[in-house]
């Protein structure tokens with residue numbers, strides 16, 4: 356009986372694996388045409404500066420609606436694009452699209468600043484700094500209007516190449532943040548050797564900071580260490596007022612999360628900015 360049970364479980368496991376595998380193959384295949392089929396777009400989520408409660412920047416987040424499978428989360432398709440060697444194509448589309456968008460907003464009288472996410476293949480590509488410089492020039496943007504977010508693990512895949520690229524981007528005047536900080540294995544000592552301006556604390560430490568003592572301890576010490584190394588600190592995943600106030604009290608410089616706004620389509624950004632009030636944090 357237990358052997359039978361085991362066999363059934365195994366069968367279900369194999370079928371589950373097959374289904375997952377099939378989905379992955381489909382997504383990898385169809386991702387190649389996602390750009391030309393206009394299936395991608397960018398969503399924008401604001402970051403708020405705690406010192407004045409004002410919006411200081413938006414993060415650009417990629418979105419894909421597959422024609423038959425519907426919305427595919429970026430955590431799924433970005434890692435597939437990385438593994439299948441298609442990520443540079445997506446990144447190039449993204450950078451072109453975001454800088455063109457900044458230009459459009461600029462022409463409507465709004466000087467917006469955006470952070471974009473980069474993958475390992477982007478930060479090791481020696482062509483990236485030249486490409487970005489070319490986009491800034493083409494769209495009449497200042498280097499401080501485009502910041503870069505890169506994970507520790509992306510940088511550590513090829514630390515020498517990444518350091519070269521990031522140094523060049525930093526020389527262009529771009530600000531660089533370490534994204535998902537705390538989930539990788541690198542030390543702050545390693546990170547400090549990179550031209551990094553900002554640490555973005557991973558949302559897994561932030562989501563329950565208002566109730567989990569351990570998370571609070573981790574975030575507090577990250578803020579203290581980061582500040583003592585001259586880095587700004589951003590918390591992502593701020594979902595309620597209690598967490599926002601707490602992070603403000605801990606000295607966190609910038610906050611991002613559903614409490615302020617979810618990622619929104621580009622068409623909503625200017626009207627959201629017009630309507631939004633200055634955020635205040637209770638102490």
Ligand code: C2E
Nearest residue numbers: 416417429430433449472473474592593594611612613618
């Ligand atoms: P990330 O860069 O760490 O982005 C933060 C993620 O947290 C986003 O998920 C955002 O929607 C979500 N988030 C923000 N505030 C909250 C909150 O209060 N609660 C919760 N539960 N979640 C919140 P999203 O948009 O699904 O993106 C997932 C990841 O996909 C990103 O993580 C980033 O690593 C990657 N990604 C997205 N767009 C791009 C892109 O254009 N290029 C690359 N290379 N990666 C991208």
Ligand code: MG
Nearest residue numbers: 414472504534
């Ligand atoms: Mg990010």
Ligand code: MG
Nearest residue numbers: 534535557591
């Ligand atoms: Mg993150």
Ligand code: MG
Nearest residue numbers: 534535557558
């Ligand atoms: Mg993340």
